[in-house]
Amino acid sequence: MSTGIEAGALPVTATPATGYRADRTRPGLAHLRRLALACVVPAALAAVWQFTTAGRPYSLIPPPAEVWAELQDLAVGGVNDDAFSGTLWTHLAASLGRVYGGFALAAAAALPLGLLIGRVPVIRALFDPVLQVLRPVPVTAWLPLAMILFGLGPRSAFFLVFLGAFYPILVNTVFGVRSVEPRLFEAAAMLGCTGPAQFVRVVLPAALPSIFTGLRLGLGFAWVVIVVGEMTGVQTGLGAIIMEARQLSRTEIVICGMAVIGVAGFVSDWLVMQLGRRLLAWSPNHG
Amino acid sequence: MADPTIPILDMRAVSKTYAAGGRRTEALREADLTVSRGEFVCLLGASGCGKSTLLRVAAGFEAPSSGEALMWGKPIAGPGPSRGMVFQDYGLFPWLTVRDNIGFGPKARGRPAAEVREVAERYIALVGLQAFADAYPHQLSGGMKQRVAIARVLANEAEVVLMDEPFGALDAMTRERLQDELLDLWSRTSLTILFVTHAIEEAIFLADRIVMMSPGPGRIEAVHDVDLKRRRDVSSPAFNDLRRMLAAQLHSHHAPRAAA
Numbered sequence: 001m002s003t004g005i006e007a008g009a010l011p012v013t014a015t016p017a018t019g020y021r022a023d024r025t026r027p028g029l030a031h032l033r034r035l036a037l038a039c040v041v042p043a044a045l046a047a048v049w050q051f052t053t054a055g056r057p058y059s060l061i062p063p064p065a066e067v068w069a070e071l072q073d074l075a076v077g078g079v080n081d082d083a084f085s086g087t088l089w090t091h092l093a094a095s096l097g098r099v100y101g102g103f104a105l106a107a108a109a110a111l112p113l114g115l116l117i118g119r120v121p122v123i124r125a126l127f128d129p130v131l132q133v134l135r136p137v138p139v140t141a142w143l144p145l146a147m148i149l150f151g152l153g154p155r156s157a158f159f160l161v162f163l164g165a166f167y168p169i170l171v172n173t174v175f176g177v178r179s180v181e182p183r184l185f186e187a188a189a190m191l192g193c194t195g196p197a198q199f200v201r202v203v204l205p206a207a208l209p210s211i212f213t214g215l216r217l218g219l220g221f222a223w224v225v226i227v228v229g230e231m232t233g234v235q236t237g238l239g240a241i242i243m244e245a246r247q248l249s250r251t252e253i254v255i256c257g258m259a260v261i262g263v264a265g266f267v268s269d270w271l272v273m274q275l276g277r278r279l280l281a282w283s284p285n286h287g
Numbered sequence: 288m289a290d291p292t293i294p295i296l297d298m299r300a301v302s303k304t305y306a307a308g309g310r311r312t313e314a315l316r317e318a319d320l321t322v323s324r325g326e327f328v329c330l331l332g333a334s335g336c337g338k339s340t341l342l343r344v345a346a347g348f349e350a351p352s353s354g355e356a357l358m359w360g361k362p363i364a365g366p367g368p369s370r371g372m373v374f375q376d377y378g379l380f381p382w383l384t385v386r387d388n389i390g391f392g393p394k395a396r397g398r399p400a401a402e403v404r405e406v407a408e409r410y411i412a413l414v415g416l417q418a419f420a421d422a423y424p425h426q427l428s429g430g431m432k433q434r435v436a437i438a439r440v441l442a443n444e445a446e447v448v449l450m451d452e453p454f455g456a457l458d459a460m461t462r463e464r465l466q467d468e469l470l471d472l473w474s475r476t477s478l479t480i481l482f483v484t485h486a487i488e489e490a491i492f493l494a495d496r497i498v499m500m501s502p503g504p505g506r507i508e509a510v511h512d513v514d515l516k517r518r519r520d521v522s523s524p525a526f527n528d529l530r531r532m533l534a535a536q537l538h539s540h541h542a543p544r545a546a547a
Contacts, residue, residue, distance in 0.1 A: 191368060193392075282383070282423040
């Protein structure tokens with residue numbers, strides 16, 4: 001993978017990735033092509049949706065146009081003017097707060113714990129068995145217990161999102177720490193960096209690519225469990241609006257909620273990727 | 288710095304036995320070696336002769352099973368900046384640029400940022416990597432990586448440089464160039480170098496003194512002073528005589544023991 005620049009062959013800073021260049025030769029065209037390809041499957045699905053639902057009054061699934069109108073109503077109102085009109089942003093903000101709050105809490109807990117489990121045998125012996133047993137328990141199974149522990153409402157939702165994000169971050173952090181080349185610890189030690197200082201100067205940066213994968217997966221899971229999390233009786237949130245619309249048989253609102261979660265999850269993943277590119281510019285496998 | 292009459296490195300009857308899975312392997316038996324300040328010493332031998340073990344004991348990565356490892360007369364308690372190590376596989380920090388790899392030691396030891404930077408620049412220049420100061424290790428060739436590894440140890444004010452087959456993974460031309468550069472560095476400083484190799488020619492080209500080691504168990508077999516004038520001509524008769532003699536000695540370790 002290394003570009004292996006010989007002395008003097010290149011002036012200064014070498015560009016990182018190879019293969020990057022292929023896209024660069026004709027950026028406009030390659031970009032367009034990728035965009036066009038990405039649209040093929042959604043367009044086909046939309047067509048199927050349209051043909052199977054439009055013009056059938058007894059269809060339980062509303063046609064695309066109806067969902068689109070509902071989405072506009074949810075966002076700015078002016079179509080139905082009912083209890084849901086113009087409420088999208090409130091719900092989105094509530095869900096964003098829980099997703100990022102729960103995710104941040106999960107990262108704050110899983111990162112240090114993962115570093116310690118990966119590096120300190122006693123900590124590993126203490127925590128690893130428990131965590132291995134708890135890990136397969138699905139977040140949905142925690143729902144009743146969460147409601148007992150944290151009551152009905154946002155705190156339970158927060159807790160469930162936290163759980164969903166916690167394990168991927170933890171597991172990938174432990175993996176990253178355990179795969180640090182032993183040589184790097186020797187190198188650090190002979191340069192005068194020993195003991196706990198190695199956590200910051202060696203373990204953390206060396207494990208960063210893997211930690212980053214964990215954060216990305218964790219954030220993804222946070223979005224996945226948000227609907228379950230908001231089934232705990234909260235008033236706002238995209239999960240809450242989906243549950244409420246379901247009870248009222250407003251399927252078009254359910255679909256709108258799903259679409260907004262999808263887009264929000266996609267955008268937040270994209271943001272994390274951008275951050276990763278900047279932080280991992282040194283890695284031949286990233287950036 | 289201590290009393291000049293005391294050797295910088297003093298290995299006294301150093302033995303090392305590894306126990307793994309109920310089996311005990313004697314990697315090194317009663318090695319005695321003293322190195323004076325400013326000396327260039329090569330440990331030469333085939334694999335399994337304990338040369339890397341002896342080097343790692345000097346580095347402080349391994350504690351002797353018996354015997355003593357001393358620096359300036361004091362026991363070596365663990366790895367430290369006074370004994371810098373250059374590994375065959377470089378051991379550079381892949382997330383740091385050349386500049387930050389070289390500044391790693393001073394920074395880890397709490398030097399002020401301005402000083403770290405100044406030291407890094409000085410040693411980048413010393414190994415001729417100014418154009419690559421901001422490159423990451425994966426963007427460098429093997430020879431350049433090893434220059435960074437050497438610079439990083441020197442920037443950390445190492446008195447002894449321990450080198451574990453540092454040029455073993457490089458192509459022949461790069462290896463020769465780095466050998467020259469290393470000798471040049473060594474002659475301009477008061478560095479003490481302990482250099483592990485299995486290449487006879489490399490040992491003769493570089494060393495003041497060649498410590499010949501033999502396997503099964505690893506031990507010091509003989510010590511030869513190299514009195515050839517530097518820069519040594521690898522095609523000279525004297526060089527070849529020494530090479531022939533060392534080769535005969537090196538190969539004599541093999542045959543009878545394998546039969547036994």
